[in-house]
Amino acid sequence: MSDQPAASSRLPGLLYLFALCNLVLGTGAFGLGGILEQVAADLKQPVQAVGQNMTAYAFATALLAPVLLVLAGRWRRRTAVLATLGTFALGVLVSVLATDLRTLLLGRVLMGAGASFTPLAAGIAVALVPPAQRGKALSTTFLGMSLSYVIGVPLGAWIGLAHGWRWPQMGVLVLLLVMMVLVWRLMPANVNAPGSSFKGLGTLLRRGEVLRTLAMTLFYFTAIFSVFAYIGPVLLSLVPLSPAQLSGTLVVFGLAGVAGTLSGGWATDRFGALPSLRVQLSGLLLMMLLVPLTKGLYLPLLLALVAWGVCGFGMMAPQQSRLASVSPPQAPLLLSLNTSMLYFGTALGAAVGGLGSPVLGFDQLPWLGAVFAGLGLLVLLTTPTPQPLAPQRVTP
Template identity: 35%
Template sequence: MTALPRVLWPLLFGNFVIGTGVMAVPGTLNEISTSMQVPVSTAGQLISAAATLMCLGAPLLAGIVAGWDRRRLLALSMLWYGLLHLACAFAPGFGWLMAMRVLAVISPAIFTPQAAACVGLLVPPEQRGRAITFIFVGWSVASVLGMPLAAFIGGTVGWQAAFILVAVLSFVTALWVWRAMPDGVKPPALSLAAWRQTFGSSALMLTVAVTLLYSAGQFVLLSYFAPYFRQTLGTTPGELSLLFLVFGASGFIGNVLMSRHIERVGVHRGVMLAVAPMAVSLLAFPLGTSFALAMLVLVPWGLGCFSSNSAQQARLVSIAPSLAAGSIALNSSAMYAGQAIGAGSGGWLIANSGFGLLNWAGFVAMLLAMAVSAWATSRATRPA
């Protein structure tokens, strides 16, 4: 198997930093709630507000930055990420933190989809699927190292220290991307006709809908892992970090397996193999009545959490390679919309009925995602 080019490594690392920053809020939600003197359900709206911006920003910014050199675009987006995380760390109140957090996540709306969209210009066609899933390993590494580390630092030193760590890593990424990326990488901008073709493709739109559904299904509970486990199991910051570590390690393994075997199992089957174990975990979640059982229940979820998005990106490229810039941006938008819907719904459920219904709401969303995924496969594979 031919080795992938080294230029993909800073893109992988960039996704690691992006993922760590995005997941820093769920990992430190208890500390933010206490520090800012707001209920957990209110603090959780940091996730919803940021996800809404990322949802709307991904496709809009894809059009705005279409002609930009990707070396400059990706480096500047990470520089912005670092500066705004510093601003978050020194926020004097919850309103200021909310505003700075929303501005910070302009970077994920740019970096993740645009890094994936430019991969086709950095590798030969036969490596495209493997290269896209490779750079998304960064998100699963963030779940292994970034999210547990943020939770541990937040619980022992303070959530501000976790945000400062993300800022430092962002500056490192900006420098690495600037040094490693070649000049002149400019994926062709989608014309209005191409956007119409993208929105008019039932296979692409159904695939994007799958991302929306499984993202909402995850974040209705994932957003509130920290307060959920503190209330149900009485976890300490160290124990919470260990739970995140188990979840993240499973995510890393799942993404590596998907990256290695996506070409053999096929992109459509790969998505289903990622979503199904997440549904199993959500169904079994009430069985996690001890620390050991909770870790066990999280493993299938972790295996599918990040590998599902990697497989979805490769799936979109395989359905319509010429429309990848638009479809991947829309998929990122759907992922963030799902996060907003899930976090908002989870906060509403907690405020009105506690934590007991979160896993069931997520399980229903996963079943819908699997049904729509099968529909998308039938549309994508039917004879022209």
């Protein structure tokens, strides 16, 4: 096998391999959300306390991902990919063996460090396609994360409710090892993609469009995860559901996320990132306002969740594309910073949801998230169309 994949045949395979890896990582990262009550009972902790496993995971990713990507900036891309997947696998193992909350949180921190795979893969995807195909390449890479909500999270919830919360996590560990073997066998050793570097970071952070893009990511992920970190209790507080019905509802939500991911990439290439984001974030805000009003009404709740999934997942590709277009040579660093904001938002959302649920109740938690969605929309509506920097050389 040659060191550099051919654009016509090898590139699609590499992107789909990244999508499979993101499927497994997404399952491991978000799979506990539907079975928090089982984890809490096993560890003898309140649900709100166990819900902070997402806070630990998210803060670890936000703080460690940019540093780890820069430290590995001179490594071969395949070596860096394997290192991130291996770190995530170690974190899953620690979590599976946890008998107390502290050990579980330690495992989640390691998993968060390994989640630096996602911006690493995004940077590689951007480097291997022409600018007109960035939306499609990014949506393909992130497709696995969306599919984790269709396949991994519902299946993990069903297995966890039936057999205990550790079993789905053990399944994630096995699949991670399989993914590492596939990466070793199928990914070329020398993919022509730049590594991350802090060079030029000060210049980038003085640009208003970069700061506004990062702020919007922070706000809309805070909005989403103030609810999704507690999605099992939220759904059950709105409509009584059996384990099978809960899993089925999560599957439908995940399918909507897949549709959103694919349509978001298409809309980015067809209409541009900013117009796509304005429609999607407006839709997300509206759904967050409507969901509490569906209490006792399963079909309206399901329809609102479908629209929520399409809008929420649809924003990934245009957000990443916005940043990559600002300075393509520094795309890995920009995407890493965006991932940090994503996970700061995830952590803040989990913390806000944990604090707000005893006051509002799980059924009204989406109204709290809507506040942050509104802030994100305000930032977005005041954002002018960015102009890219002149190309500059960045030493990996």
